[in-house]
Every structure is written in structure tokens, then in C-alpha cells.
Amino acid sequence: MRNELLRLMENYEERIFGQSMNLKLLLSAVLADGHVLIEGVPGTGKTKMVRTLAELLSGTFNRIQFTPDLLPSDMTGSMIFNMQESNFQTIKGPIFSNILLADEINRTPAKTQAALLEAMEEKQVTIQGVTYPLSEVFFVVATQNPIEFEGTYPLPEAQQDRFLLKLNIDFPSSEEETNVLKQVMADGNAQAAIEAAMDMDTFIAIRQEVAAITLNDDILDYIMQIVRRTREMEAVRFGASTRAAIAIAKAARSWAYLTNRDYVTPDDVKMVTKPALRHRLQLAPHMELEGVGLDEVIEELVGSIAVPR
Template identity: 65%
Template sequence: MTSTITSLLENYEQRILGQQKNVRLLLAAALAGGHVLIEGVPGTGKTQMVKTLAQLLDSDFKRVQFTPDLLPSDITGSAIYNMKEHDFQTLKGPIFTNVLLADEINRTPAKTQAALLEAMEEKQVTIQGETYPLPGLFFVAATQNPIEFEGTYPLPEAQQDRFFFKLKIDFPTLEEETSVLQMVIKEQTNPQEIASIFSNDSLLDIQKSVQEVNISNEIADYIMKIVRKTRELEHIQYGASTRAAIAIAKTAQAWAYLDDRDYITPDDVKTVAIPSLRHRVQLSPYAELEGSDIDETIQELVGSVAVPR
């Protein structure tokens, strides 16, 4: 791992307190070229976590507040008729950026949520039949409130499957929360700009280095056994797709890179397995009635798969 990445992590963890593992997972997903879904109650710093990362990366950042009346064209853009030129003109939406924050994505119906599907999978957007490429660095971080909250729409399975990770943001400890309060009060009187650590081009180079992290045949087989196991257990109604295995492999590469290694270990796979699978695996109604927890179920499942030597 380069000194630049080390500096970025140090600065990031100083700004976002009490979320050390989630901060590293968010960065790992960005380095792996994936996208992240972040769930937590309002006021736990989800937006700040994404915005701070964009500032540290010196990336173009756009934020879209998802509401029930938001239209797909409000995100992707639209073609309008220019009366002066007597021709149609394409107005690109906020999705044409490096880091897109889809804030409270489950506040809008599935039709608008689906506006992100093509962009997240193919890094392109189609407006009135014309296809436009997105920037080389394109990272979507979507936040959502827990589905029990009033006025929320559950994300369709196809939408959730596009996210490499689903991160859960919990309340920090008393000491960490006090430090957050003190930091915010201090910055009211002495505002500090967040200095960028490196450019988009540098990040693209690092993404290429992440792709070169070695995945042995044994590790690849280990990942597939974990994913296939999700389809075999009785208390899991819907198992994970092949895309889940790809997400685990790519983010395990990034996690190993952040740990300054050029190879993946089984522990890397175990670290990224829960955030990679928790939104792709659905428990059976019986298991939910029994009070089973999805994270605990995945952890037990991973532990039941033989670790390669």
C-alpha cells in the first residue's frame, strides 16, 4: 500500500469517528470499482462519510435527495427542445459525476430507483435513445433509512444486487460521540477545509493495482463454496447470485491491498463476506419468526465452509 493511501485512511478516520471498519470497507469498495448501500437511522453521519471521502479523493461530488416525487430524468437528465436553435438539446443530470450520493434512496419508488441500474452496471446512461459514457471514476453511495421507518420503499432485489456492500451504521460509543460533538463545536468557530489527498487519475491507477492482487484457485473455490452454500440452507429463502461472488473477490482484493499485501487470505474473504451478502440473502419466513439475524446467519454459514490451507 502506498503512503498516499495510508495518509488518506488516517485523515478519513480522523474526520469520521467511531466507524473505523465501515470507513475502510467504503474505501475498499471504491478501490474495487463497486458501489455501496449504507443503512442507518437519520443523524448518524452517513452523508458526511461519503462527502468526506469525495473531498479526500478530490472528486466531483453530486448529491441527490430522493423523494417520492423524484423522476428518473431528474437523475439521468433529459432532452429538451431549444426554441432558439430549433433542435433538441441534452441536459445531463447529476449522475454525470465521480461520486454520487443517492441520499435516502428508499424514500422514492422503484421506478426512480431503477434509474441508477444502467449507470451502476455499465457505467453509461441512455437519454432519449442516446447513450453517454460516465467518467472513468464513478462511485455510487446510496443511503437508506431502516425499512421499518414510515414512508420508505424496499429496494428491489435487482437494485440491491448492484451494490458490492451494504454497510450498517450504528451509534458510536459515548466517548466517540462526545468527540464528534466537540469536533463539530470546534469547527463552528474554526472551520477547516478538507485537503484532497490525491487526484482521480491516481485513484484509477490504484484501482488497477488492486486488480493485480493475486486470487489463488483455492481462494476462488472458497468464495464460490460460500456463495453456493447460501442457496442450500433451508432457513435461507433466496441465496446469493454469481454477482455476489464477484463482489466478494474484488473487495477482498481491495481489503488485502489496504493491508499492504498482494495476495488474498481466507480472513480477507471472511471480512468482506457479511457486508457483501447481507443485502443479497433473504431469510425464510420461518427463520424470521424464530428471530434469526441475517449477519449471524452469514457468519455461521461462512464458518461452516472449510478454509483452504
Template identity: 65%
Template sequence: MNTTVTNLIEKYETQVLGQSKNVRLLFTAVLAQGHVLIEGVPGTGKTQMVKTFAQLVSATFNRIQFTPDLLPSDITGSTIYNMHESEFKTIKGPIFSNVLLADEINRTPAKTQAALLEAMEEKQVTIQGKTYPLPNFFFVAATQNPIEYEGTYPLPEAQQDRFLFKLTVDFPSLESETKVLQEVISGQLNQTSAMTTEEALLEMIEDVKKVTIQDSIADYIMQIVRKTRDTPNIQLGASTRAAIAIGKSAKAWAYIEGRDYITPDDVKNVALPSLRHRIQLSPYAELEGTNLDETIQELVGSVTVPR
């Protein structure tokens, strides 16, 4: 494994306790040039996870609290008339940063959600007819609360599909939670210091593109995705974009593990977060109390692994 990557992940895990797998998956998404949707109850460290990552890689960070009255221009920016200079001036919005946290994205109407998702896809913003490119390194983490749906605007499946991963943040173990409590109350929580630079991170992203994927692995990924369309408990199967997401993120996972090729285990490690927001259980399965994550894991496990 790359020494810089090893040190960065180790430091990340000490700053965000009890979320080792999610920390690694978030970094994987960054290296795969994707964005993440993070779901979890309040107080489980979703904001801390994203903010800490930005600090570790010396990236600019902005947080937007999504509310029902938030307008697209509040995210992208607007043009105002400067009376002193008798000219129009463009005020860029908070989206012009390296790392953007869209907090509770499901609390704002579809028009505002679409403004953010368009920028994620195109990596550019149009303000009053003029197009502005976003930074070379641009990463969005959107959060949503799974227990309060009153007054929310759930992301449609097509918009969720724009996220590379959906991460679910659960409560940490008793040991990790106790350690968080002790460090915060005693004021001993270490200040996060930068471990690398934006330029070095961009170089890692380029290195990930060089990771090779054999034909047998590509076929393995497609078999998993196609099986989501033929499973009785699943009403809406995964699209081709899901296969691309698994392939790209498996390359990033392999890179983190220090390899320049993908193994079936890499695919298994990224399949769940790549698929959980892209498929829908059938109404019958939901009535039966079928667990989506377990369904995906069983499906992946049933596909023959290439040798």
C-alpha cells in the same frame, strides 16, 4: 501498505469518527469498482462519510434527495428546446459526477430507482436516444433509513444485488460521539483537504486487478456462497454475482493491506457486507428473531479455511 493508501485511510478515519470499519469497507468498494448501499438511522454520518471521501480524492460530488415525485430525467438529464438558437440542447443531470450520493433511495418509485441502477451497471446514460458515457471514475452510494417504511418503495432483491456492499452504520462509541459533539460545537472540525487525485485513484484500481487469487481461495469463496443455499435458516441463497463480489472486494482489501495476494482473512472481512443484502432469512427464522449478520458470520466460520 502503499503509503498513499495508508495516509488516505488514516485521514479518512480522523474525519469520520467511530466508523473505522465502514470507512475501510467503503474505500474497498471503490477500489473494487463497486457501489455501496448504506443503511442507518438519521444523524449517524452517512452523508458525511461519502462527502468526505469525495473531498479526499479530489472528486466531483453530487447529492440527490430521493422523493416520491422524483423523475428519471431529474437524475439523468433531459433535452430542452432553445428558442434563441432554434435548436435542442441537452442538460445533463446530477448523475454526471465522480461520486453520487442517492439519499434515501427507497423513497422514490421503482422507475426512478431503475434509471439510477441502469447507469450504475452500464456506466452510461441515454438521453432522448443519445448515449453519454459517465466519468471513468464513477461511484454511487445509496442510503436508506431502516426505521421508517411508510410511503417507501423498498429495493427489490434483484436491484439490491447490483450493489457490491451493504454497510450498516450504527451509533459510534461514547468516546467518538463525545469527540464529534465537542468538535462540531466548538467549530474545530477540520476542513477535509485532498489527499490524492482522480488519476492516482484510477491507478490504484488498476493495481487491484493485479492482486492474485489462488485456486484454493476461489474454492473457499464458492464454498461460502454455496453454503448460503443449503442453510435451513436461509430461504434465498446468494447468487454467482455474490461470489464475484467477494472475490473482487477481497482483492481490494488485500491491496489496502499491502499484499498482492488474497488470504482467507481478506475473504472473511468482506463476506458480511457482500452477503447481507443478497440473502433472505426463512419466515421461521425471522419469527424466531434470528439475526441475519450473526447467521452469515456463523456460516462463514463453519466453512473449512484453506491452508
């Protein structure tokens, strides 16, 4: 089954140019049964990245454009009265899917964000007091625009912490961007159908294999040292919680599986630490004034800890 997943990854990279690392991290998060927060300017292929993954996994996909007037019921669903049958019927909303794209999540009020949080954390939705379970494979990708902040509702730290990874989408290289242009013009701006690379049953079986990847005590101790160091650094105002350590461990397992190994190495941990921590840490004010980036601080932090042998 690992070969099927590697073929899926090859198909994925053939359709999305210039984001190889982020594609692998996105797939790692899905394998770890986690959610992803993506930050990038408009037009960099965030929606296509998520839609393509859903099609390759033969999963259901829905996209919700988050706006200030979006209500929780617009996302979760509602109950209506059927006049012909004289009873109430539940109309399920777009959240009932395998992969949900929450576009510009920070543009919707806290009440709607809280409804999404319940779905992310509990894998269930409450409609008029009745609880409905979501699919076994339920994965949220939320996007944020780093440029435009007018009229936004910043995500609370508690909700950001629910995302396994945060990915930063940058512009592709000149060559990769030219390839994107050629591909779109050759397709006549049409959305070409993508053949599924595997079914959901196979994907669930692969996820069980990922959960069996070996994480020895030295690696677990290495992860905990990284997380605990975030609470001691002067450059960091608020350090990472235990959930951050769990996120690193889960993502490192997935990364090891995608790298064709049955055990986690320190390099796997290093690869996923930055996306697992960048939305969980807050820089100290003096570091922000000096223009130091959070990714730089995380790199320095990881480099200061002895690697287990």
C-alpha cells in the same frame, strides 16, 4: 502509490469518528469499482462519510434526495429547446459525477430506481434516446433509513444485488460521539475545507494495482463454497448468486491491498463476506420468527467451512 492510499485512509479516519471498519469497507468498494448500500438511522454521519471521501479523492460529488415525486430526468438530465439558437440542448443531471449519494433511495418509485440501475450497471445514461457515458470513476452510495418505512418503495432484489457491499451504520461509542460534538462546536458548525489526498489519475492507477492482487485457486474455491452453502442452508430462503461470489472476490482483493499485502488470505474473505452477503440473502420465515439476525447466520455459515491452508 500504496503509501498514498494509506495516508488517505489515515486522513479519512481523522475526520470521521467511530466508523473505522465501515470507512475501510467503503474505500474497498470504490477500489473494487463497486457501489455501496448504507443502512442507518438519520444523523449518524452517512452524508459526511461519502462527501469526505469525494473531497479526499478530489472527485466531483453530488447528492440527490430521493422522494416519491422524483423523475428519472431529475437525476439523469433532459433536453430543452434553445429559442435563441433554435436547437435542442442537453442539460446533464447530477448523476454526472464521480461519487453520487442517493439519499433514501427506497423513497422513490421503481421507474427512477431503474434509471439509476442502468447508470450503476452500464456506466451510461440515456437522455431522450441518446446515450452518454459516465466518468471512469463512478461510484454510487445509496442510503436507507431502517426505522421509517411508510411511503417507501422497497428495492427489488435485482437492484440490491448490484451493490457490491451493504454497510450497517450504528451509533458511535460515548467517547467517539463526544469527539464528534467537540469537533463540530470547534468548527462553529462550518463545513471545513478538506485538502485532497490524491488526484483521480493516481486513484485509477491504484485501482489497476488492486486488480493485480493474487487470488489463488484455493481462495476462489473457498469463496465458492461459502456462496454455494447459502443455497443449501435451511435458515436461508433464497441463496446468493454468482454475482455474490464475484463481489466477495473483488472486495477481498481491495481489503488485502489496504492491509498492505499483494495476495488474498482467507481472513480477507471473512472480513468482506458479511457486507457482501447481507443484502443478497433472505432468511427463512421460521428464522425471522425466532428473531435470528442475518449477520448471525452468515457468521455461522462461514465458520462451518474449512479454511484453506
